[in-house]
Amino acid sequence: MSASRTKPQGRPSATDHAAIERAAFALFEAQGFDETTMEQIADAVGVGRRTLFRYFPSKNDIPWGQFDESLRHFREQFDAVPDDVPLAETVHRCVIAFNDFDEASMPQHRVRMRLILTTPALQAHSALRYEAWRAVISEYVGRRLSMPADAPLPRLVGHVSLALAVASYERWLAHPDTRLTEVFAESMVELRAYLTSG
Amino acid sequence: MSASRTKPQGRPSATDHAAIERAAFALFEAQGFDETTMEQIADAVGVGRRTLFRYFPSKNDIPWGQFDESLRHFREQFDAVPDDVPLAETVHRCVIAFNDFDEASMPQHRVRMRLILTTPALQAHSALRYEAWRAVISEYVGRRLSMPADAPLPRLVGHVSLALAVASYERWLAHPDTRLTEVFAESMVELRAYLTSG
DNA sequence: TCCTTTTTGGCGCTCGGTGCCATAAAGTAT
DNA sequence: ATACTTTATGGCACCGAGCGCCAAAAAGGA
Numbered sequence: 536m537s538a539s540r541t542k543p544q545g546r547p548s549a550t551d552h553a554a555i556e557r558a559a560f561a562l563f564e565a566q567g568f569d570e571t572t573m574e575q576i577a578d579a580v581g582v583g584r585r586t587l588f589r590y591f592p593s594k595n596d597i598p599w600g601q602f603d604e605s606l607r608h609f610r611e612q613f614d615a616v617p618d619d620v621p622l623a624e625t626v627h628r629c630v631i632a633f634n635d636f637d638e639a640s641m642p643q644h645r646v647r648m649r650l651i652l653t654t655p656a657l658q659a660h661s662a663l664r665y666e667a668w669r670a671v672i673s674e675y676v677g678r679r680l681s682m683p684a685d686a687p688l689p690r691l692v693g694h695v696s697l698a699l700a701v702a703s704y705e706r707w708l709a710h711p712d713t714r715l716t717e718v719f720a721e722s723m724v725e726l727r728a729y730l731t732s733g
Numbered sequence: 734m735s736a737s738r739t740k741p742q743g744r745p746s747a748t749d750h751a752a753i754e755r756a757a758f759a760l761f762e763a764q765g766f767d768e769t770t771m772e773q774i775a776d777a778v779g780v781g782r783r784t785l786f787r788y789f790p791s792k793n794d795i796p797w798g799q800f801d802e803s804l805r806h807f808r809e810q811f812d813a814v815p816d817d818v819p820l821a822e823t824v825h826r827c828v829i830a831f832n833d834f835d836e837a838s839m840p841q842h843r844v845r846m847r848l849i850l851t852t853p854a855l856q857a858h859s860a861l862r863y864e865a866w867r868a869v870i871s872e873y874v875g876r877r878l879s880m881p882a883d884a885p886l887p888r889l890v891g892h893v894s895l896a897l898a899v900a901s902y903e904r905w906l907a908h909p910d911t912r913l914t915e916v917f918a919e920s921m922v923e924l925r926a927y928l929t930s931g
Numbered sequence: 932t933c934c935t936t937t938t939t940g941g942c943g944c945t946c947g948g949t950g951c952c953a954t955a956a957a958g959t960a961t
Numbered sequence: 962a963t964a965c966t967t968t969a970t971g972g973c974a975c976c977g978a979g980c981g982c983c984a985a986a987a988a989g990g991a
Contacts (some may be wrong), residue, residue: 545937583940694896743968781971
């Protein structure tokens, strides 16, 4: 009943998500994503191909790691913001907080995002992951405005927030000397200027 | 040298894009996209499976029809706008013009977009098509602002314009009685309100 | 030692997608 | 009519992702 270590039963796991990610990223870096087969990854990890599909539902999901957990954290960001903060300000803050990683993990994060944003197969697959990310925003906006999360405005805010985030990531990847959180802020400033300029 | 019918040479084509689209959409409607195999489509068209892949590079591309031609038209929209029209206004007008279809073709367009926007495999694939659409916008914005098309601002405008378009399509699909062009305008108004509200 | 639990991983299959190539079906020149 | 050229077809074999099935492995507990 406690949250600590539960006694493992049955056959122990032969690997874990982190080990698979490491082996996979090494191969992706060395020979490219498309050129790497699941069999090669399985061999590198020292596990059967079939087992790989139990840890990651698809090859495309490997670069995303444990995105579901990140989304849980994303939701908590929203819960932590007081209700008197303006809506757009809240969304902007939380999006930045979501992408405010430990400085030490930034290099790895850069590799991950470069892979996702430059590999066509992953660009395509990302749409499915982005959807869940947008849903977090839509749900919050819906709650704040007392309307369903799938109403036009909440969804619009989700889409535009994502657009801003992806554009920011592209900018961040192109300029190694920039900080992710600052790039987000700049993008927002530019968007407001674009929309309000004559 | 004239633009009219060129004398066909060699073996005549056994089918064309339109015929494949018709057969495919009928099957997609009847049994779903994922449940329809390329072999079934080939049989329905009365052509070999191999031939299908010469007309469409992938199954995912069939619902998009001849999107490349649409993009050519999209580019022409921008060329037709005088330079004294404000940038954001120009982009907004052209995006609306791009989606201003013949009233008679709207029902078919609805079917197509519903398929694309609700089928996971197609949602994913769309990212690749959207990229080319965004590029048209980025190139224009880059030209107007005398900067490369892949500079941050042009790309940001491309991403946000797409976000607005997709959100508008979702709204249009959910409300059969609305007009596509009007929905786009409403989304823009809501976006400005969202970003400028306190 | 047997039983239960859990994971592994091999096997076989489907389906999208591709390279290869012989062949069909047209026009054209002799 | 025959031969040549051009272009499209479509069969065949192959690859890789992904999945259902299931026997076997590897642990703990009785």
